[in-house]
Amino acid sequence: MSGKNSDNENLSNSQNEENALWSIVGYLLSGLLIWGGIGWGLDRWLGTTYLVLVGMLLGAGASIYLVWLRFGRD
Amino acid sequence: MGVRLAAEEGFQPPSTADFELPPVFADNPFTTKPVFLVFFSVILISTFFILASRKASVVPSKLQFAGESIYGFVRNDLARDVIGHEFMRFVPYLFTLFTFILTNNLFGIIPFLQFPTMSRVSFPYVLALFTFVIFHYVAIKHKGLMAYLKEIMFMPGVPKPVYVLLTPIEVATYFIVRPLTLSLRLFANMFAGHLLLLVFILGGEHLLQGAIGLKLVSPFAFAFGIALTFFEFMVQCLQAYIFTLLTALYIAGALADEH
Numbered sequence: 001m002s003g004k005n006s007d008n009e010n011l012s013n014s015q016n017e018e019n020a021l022w023s024i025v026g027y028l029l030s031g032l033l034i035w036g037g038i039g040w041g042l043d044r045w046l047g048t049t050y051l052v053l054v055g056m057l058l059g060a061g062a063s064i065y066l067v068w069l070r071f072g073r074d
Numbered sequence: 075m076g077v078r079l080a081a082e083e084g085f086q087p088p089s090t091a092d093f094e095l096p097p098v099f100a101d102n103p104f105t106t107k108p109v110f111l112v113f114f115s116v117i118l119i120s121t122f123f124i125l126a127s128r129k130a131s132v133v134p135s136k137l138q139f140a141g142e143s144i145y146g147f148v149r150n151d152l153a154r155d156v157i158g159h160e161f162m163r164f165v166p167y168l169f170t171l172f173t174f175i176l177t178n179n180l181f182g183i184i185p186f187l188q189f190p191t192m193s194r195v196s197f198p199y200v201l202a203l204f205t206f207v208i209f210h211y212v213a214i215k216h217k218g219l220m221a222y223l224k225e226i227m228f229m230p231g232v233p234k235p236v237y238v239l240l241t242p243i244e245v246a247t248y249f250i251v252r253p254l255t256l257s258l259r260l261f262a263n264m265f266a267g268h269l270l271l272l273v274f275i276l277g278g279e280h281l282l283q284g285a286i287g288l289k290l291v292s293p294f295a296f297a298f299g300i301a302l303t304f305f306e307f308m309v310q311c312l313q314a315y316i317f318t319l320l321t322a323l324y325i326a327g328a329l330a331d332e333h
Contacts, residue, residue, distance in 0.1 A: 019156075019323050026255065030246040038242075062239040069229055069240075 020071045027070075031063025032056055085280045088272035093193055093265070111191045115177040123173075148172050148318065156322040157329065164325055167208065171201065172318040175260065179310035182268055183303050190264040190310070195257070202257035205321045210248075213328030256320055263313045267306045274299035 039055020042048070099105040126141025134142060148169045153161040175192065182190030192198050213222045226248050227241045278295030281288045 018319075019326070022320060022323060023327075026247050026251050027243065029255065030251040031243045033251065034242045034246040058239070059243065063243055065236075066229075066240050066243055069232065 024067050027063045027067050031059040035059025107189055108191045108194045111181050119173050119177055152318055152322050157326045168318050172314055175317055176314035179314055183306050190268050192260050193264040193268050195261045198257035198260040202253040206253040209324040209328045212325055216329055260313050260317055263309055267309055
């Protein structure tokens with residue numbers, strides 16, 4: 001997806017940006033969902049209430065970091 | 075509708091119950107309107123494209139031109155621009171997907187049919203499942219199973235402890251979020267659009283039966299309903315396009331050699 005390979009070499013720039021756009025939305029969403037979900041599960045298990053928030057913040061942060069890793073550093 | 079008019083307890087706003095249509099034949103749950111619409115769409119699409127391509131000539135007829143425009147759009151603007159030089163393998167699937175979704179969406183505003191098949195969530199689920207299987211299969215075939223999983227789970231240039239944080243997100247993106255957002259986006263758009271039209275058209279009808287003051291307002295509700303029908307036409311085309319575009323993007327990602 002980085003455009004370095006031969007398959008995508010003839011892609012226009014805007015197409016790559018479109019690709020990145022959809023991937024970013026997916027990453028941000030799944031970061032929230034998966035870590036928020038883990039936090040929610042831990043809350044149910046341990047009887048606490050704040051871990052779902054911790055998980056969502058962690059997930060949001062991690063997914064932004066992931067987006068930067070995938071698309072930000074060139 | 076008849077029941078709705080007979081009820082004298084005021085306006086009943088349209089609800090999810092309006093999407094649960096009764097079976098046509100006795101208790102057979104496989105004979106509801108959406109099922110018939112799906113079969114009808116297949117007949118319609120097949121007939122159209124067989125007729126459009128049967129007497130193909132260098133100077134195309136109007137029908138041939140229409141058919142070729144749609145095919146050309148999917149092949150050039152979606153498949154070739156997104157996937158790259160291996161695109162021809164995927165054109166049949168992308169073309170089928172686009173025409174199938176587009177036709178079934180447009181059923182939502184075609185008089186007498188007036189039900190978008192994709193507002194029943196099972197249909198988008200199945201379509202997303204096809205895409206899901208195809209892009210994973212293509213990636214596994216292209217890169218090998220282990221290399222593909224490694225590429226998804228471990229992105230290079232990250233300190234090892236960070237993988238604990240990132241790997242679940244990557245796995246969830248590829249195996250849960252992608253198919254889920256693909257199907258739910260299509261479903262929710264069709265569902266909401268149909269509901270919106272029901273509100274304005276049925277609301278206008280209800281106002282028409284009210285006092286004289288309400289009767290005067292009713293045309294505005296109908297006018298809004300008509301305007302929204304055009305808006306829905308746009309959304310229906312757009313959603314068919316986005317579903318196909320994302321499928322092509324996922325396949326392109328599966329064929330890309332490294333991230």
